[in-house]
Amino acid sequence: MNTFADQLLVLVMLINLVMLGTSRLIFSIRAVAAQGVILGILPGLIHPFSGHLAGITAGIILAKGVIIPYLINDAVRKAHIRREVEPYLGYVTTLLLGAVVTALAFVFAEKLPLAPEHKDLLFVPASIATLLTGFLILTTRRKAISQIIGYLVMENGIFVFGLLLTEAMPVMVEAGALLDLLVGIFVMGIVINHISREFSSVDTSRLRTLKEE
């Protein structure tokens, strides 16, 4: 089963790179949703079955795979945008950077003192690589929606690490974290809607009135 989990984690990392290389927002949203669904499947592969586990799987898939993509799609539709234009760093550059951080994540993960049963799994490098990819998207893209996607990718990276601890985390806390994420995205969607009405664009580089003279 563990090799299957590793294959899925490789898929997660490939999705990272895909997201760095595309300018189409709808495609990015689908990719991040796919990542969320994979995150939902993973805990079932490495932990023995229990009611708690089933609940988590359902919760993650529902929140990350269905509701959040729906909310972002909704924001995209209302703001009438399809593409990320002119990111601060070009697609090829960020893609290369993405590859570099993924490689670095592997090097870094080697050095961490992991529990023996997690030594051979890809959870830690996948988590770090996804986290850093999220950061890259967050910092190099202009559109508010791309930044939300970056934030989500980052969250996904953190969740990948959390999957190692699924059994230790109380349901209440996991549910709370997911709910917070959902509400957060919901509020961000509303804010985007207001940004696009106020500025006739969701380009965050226009958000620069507030600074020190």
Place this chain on the structure above:
Amino acid sequence: MLIALVLAPLLGAIIAWIIPDNRLRPLVLPVTATVHLMLTASLLGNAPPPSPGGWFWLDPLGKVVLLCISLLFAVCAFYAVGYLAFRQERSNRVLCMGLLVCLSAMGTVTITQHLGLLWVALETTTVSMAPLIYFNHNARSIEATWKYLMICSVGIALALLGLLFLAYSTYVAQRDATLLLGPLMESARDLNPGWLHAAAIFLLVGYGSKMGLAPLHSWKPDAYGEAPGLVGALLAGGLVNCAFLSIMRVYQICLASGGELYFFQNALVAMGLISMAFAAVFMARQADFKRMLAYSSVEHVGILAIGLGLGKGALFGALFHLLNNGLTKGVLFLSSGNIHRSYNSKTTDVVKGVLTRLPWSGGLFMAGFIAITGSPPFSPFISEFTIVSSAFIEGRHLVGGLFLLFLAIIFIGMALTVLPMVMGEPPAEIEPTNYRDRLLTVGPPLFMLGVILLLGVWPPEFLVALLKDGAAMLGVRS
């Protein structure tokens, strides 16, 4: 009892949602706040023992923060009734609900001993405050809201990673993975130092950005500058203290682990000094008085971090300062909200001669300025003095010296903005507004000023005992 602290504000939020009338709705705030304050008072008197699973316990640290939040919220709630009477042009439903949900989440932060639940509650405060910063519905406030939401969400996500590292360190140590504070502190000595170190860094960065410690403070001037005064007061006195409580929880674990404490303390002192330095630089010639208050907040979270980082005698000062800073910021933000309303501007080229135009608000703002810069007889003087004197007693002359230097620069910088604003003649051509000082917009901050004066002259015994208990939890043997 404890759970009522969480549920009462939520009930209030639901009632606020149901009430259709824009004039009646704000009344829910003072009613809920009074109930909350009474609950707090009774809980401070006799706190229930830790709950069976160990999830909930109102310990002395939680009590200090709860006291500050409850008092500040009550004052803001009464003020809100007066303030919103001037803002009938837009619906205050979201504002009232957001404030109450945030109060509930802040209460949860203070009573929980489970770091995961604490994280969830802290994230809830972040999200529930976002719509409130956007209350004015203009381009500037949406920009501030976006920055606040993105930076705080990312910061707090990093804190989640830190928590997971912490849980994993127990797993590597072959113990049951847990995020309950008690068991974590018991097993802290056996935790894997590498993971613990990584956890401490991520938690400090995450909660530090929520608290607004430099260099993670960039959202703060924007959010504080654009939010209505009472929201600013709750951000600076409520959310900041919740984030500080979270950092103190991490500190408790580092303390129990022994080895990690040295690093964590030094990181806190360094970030604290950087915060004060940033504030000193940006406070000078600051033309926007609400942004100036935001930098003052950056300064004071820096002072809190330094107090915690120095440890020993400074801990009492840090805990006392938590209370003093929260309440004094309340005075400043509420009176600045009045001034903003009256002049319809928050830049000092328009706002002049406040004492002539609004004698009460101007006087309060002036007194708040004197208090926050650490002048006697107000209580921030005592807490700052405790911190700085203990720095010198411990032989940390450089830290103490820089602390005093930054305080002096900040005093001058702030005075250069505040004095011309409050004194002098109001400009001849000025937009007339319907705002006048009323009992409900002046009384609450005046009451708070009385409290910090009282705390400065004669701190009540129960409070001193409470602060000492809190300091003992952070490592001072008394």
